[in-house]
Amino acid sequence: MTEKENELYRDRIKKLELLKAEGVEPYPAASGRTHTIAQVLRIFDTLTKKGGKVILTGRLRALRGHGKLTFGNLEDESGIIQFVVKADEVTAKQAKIFSLFDVGDLLQIEGPTFITKKGERTILVKDVVLLTKSLRALPEKYHGLKDTEMRLRKRYLDMLANPEVRKLIRKKSLFWQSMRNFLQKKGFLEVETPVLESIPGGAEARPFITHHNALDRDFFLRISLELPLKRLLVGGFEKIFEIGRIFRNEGIDTEHLQDYTQMEFYWAYENFDNLRKFVQEMYQHVIKETFGTLKTTYQGAELDWGGEWEVNDFYDLMIKYTGVQPGDPREKIEEATKKFGIDKDLKGVINPGRRWDIIYSKLIRPNLIKPQFMIRTPVEMEPLAKRDPSDNRRVLRLQVIAAGTELGKGFSELNDPLDQKARFEEQMDLRKRGDKEAQILDEDFVEALEYGMPPSVGFGLSERLFAVLMGKSVREAVIFPPMKEE
Numbered sequence: 001m002t003e004k005e006n007e008l009y010r011d012r013i014k015k016l017e018l019l020k021a022e023g024v025e026p027y028p029a030a031s032g033r034t035h036t037i038a039q040v041l042r043i044f045d046t047l048t049k050k051g052g053k054v055i056l057t058g059r060l061r062a063l064r065g066h067g068k069l070t071f072g073n074l075e076d077e078s079g080i081i082q083f084v085v086k087a088d089e090v091t092a093k094q095a096k097i098f099s100l101f102d103v104g105d106l107l108q109i110e111g112p113t114f115i116t117k118k119g120e121r122t123i124l125v126k127d128v129v130l131l132t133k134s135l136r137a138l139p140e141k142y143h144g145l146k147d148t149e150m151r152l153r154k155r156y157l158d159m160l161a162n163p164e165v166r167k168l169i170r171k172k173s174l175f176w177q178s179m180r181n182f183l184q185k186k187g188f189l190e191v192e193t194p195v196l197e198s199i200p201g202g203a204e205a206r207p208f209i210t211h212h213n214a215l216d217r218d219f220f221l222r223i224s225l226e227l228p229l230k231r232l233l234v235g236g237f238e239k240i241f242e243i244g245r246i247f248r249n250e251g252i253d254t255e256h257l258q259d260y261t262q263m264e265f266y267w268a269y270e271n272f273d274n275l276r277k278f279v280q281e282m283y284q285h286v287i288k289e290t291f292g293t294l295k296t297t298y299q300g301a302e303l304d305w306g307g308e309w310e311v312n313d314f315y316d317l318m319i320k321y322t323g324v325q326p327g328d329p330r331e332k333i334e335e336a337t338k339k340f341g342i343d344k345d346l347k348g349v350i351n352p353g354r355r356w357d358i359i360y361s362k363l364i365r366p367n368l369i370k371p372q373f374m375i376r377t378p379v380e381m382e383p384l385a386k387r388d389p390s391d392n393r394r395v396l397r398l399q400v401i402a403a404g405t406e407l408g409k410g411f412s413e414l415n416d417p418l419d420q421k422a423r424f425e426e427q428m429d430l431r432k433r434g435d436k437e438a439q440i441l442d443e444d445f446v447e448a449l450e451y452g453m454p455p456s457v458g459f460g461l462s463e464r465l466f467a468v469l470m471g472k473s474v475r476e477a478v479i480f481p482p483m484k485e486e
Helices: 003-021 037-042 044-050 092-098 148-153 155-161 163-185 226-234 272-291 314-322 330-339 352-363 417-432 443-451 464-470
Strands: 053-066 069-076 079-086 106-115 121-124 127-132 209-212 217-221 239-247 259-268 295-298 301-304 310-313 372-375 391-395 397-402 405-412 456-462
Touching (some): 037 053, 037 069, 044 106, 092 127, 148 155, 155 163, 163 239, 163 259, 163 272, 163 464, 226 259, 272 456, 272 464, 295 464, 405 464, 417 443
Parallel strands (some): 079 121
Antiparallel strands (some): 053 106, 106 121, 209 217, 239 259, 295 301, 372 397, 405 456
16 A cells, blocks of 8 residues: 555544444444335435435445535445435434545435435435445546556456446346347257366367365366267257356467356257358347447447358468468468468467468458358368368368457367267377377267267357457456456
């Protein structure tokens, strides 16, 4: 704390002791609220005509004295309202106690409603109870938390100072709930699968490791929801989804976090073309329900999520933006990467799928601004997807792209156990050669496929979609992002 903050802290500690000396319990266990502030404002005229009293609770957000009158603002989650304390309307003890309150304290006020000469809807305080004494001064509204790192580190203060942060959190809840409602109305069953896994699978990412004391063995925090959900398809379920936390031990930037929410659904006996139509319908429903419109803005660019989205082939995009594509001679590809200045990004990358992903993410994806699908990537880029019957070198995979970033991915699921095992073995070979993010052979999953998994499609998206829709970085769109130590 700064010297000024220390001084304010000491002053509030002194007031706390004075309140206790007056017999005030500064942290009582209960309150007697009769209405929220929003409820009072909604029926204000009726309450005023009847002359009845209300009991409100909330945080003291402002205090201003005018002679024998003290005006203040009380705020709860639903809204804010003005109150007034008249010296001749309260006892001498109550007036003394009130003088020991500070902005930030949590109060309970009781009294009738009335409208001031200036037309302000107001509570005339007849009784006041301290619910929580605040020992630290709140940051000034809109001005006290300009530093982004401090805002994210002290997110509870950010919520208090900036109403738009609370609005974001409410919208995020609506975002996931509207997605859940959509899937459930379409006949999907919501399930929960374990966070702790013996083998991390379903994605190329470094896992977090933890130790299970009772079993005396290490487990991994899941990096995807995919493989457990596919086991449910083997078990006879046909339409399932999960919304849950996943964990990836990778870098922090505007698009990536280590601990975030993801949704994945799996649909047996459905095909790739219908998956694309269904995904577009789901996105449009969720965006309209959450934002009331199908037009959003990200970094100054308007994104129109309505209508039919454009569909682009991966190979066509590669030719358009780089002049090369998978299958071209190695020398030609290396010449192109040098020309575009990304040869350093590819140095030491032994995974052919990741090499193409780097080229794509560096040179192509930033140009894809409007909502669209990118389809039919090389088989090396997706070890868990079914091969394209028209071209065995590709897979039936789609990505939702907008604002220059990936906002969802799905594919026809690979259900050939022999092909799946061969691809896992290729990934294991990459791990032996130093690729720490290559996928691990999951013998139990392959065995599950050997019992028979129906032809299926699957799709997943993370809260990066919500961040883009809000026009925020992903760190700003989560409530408590992981931060470096101070």
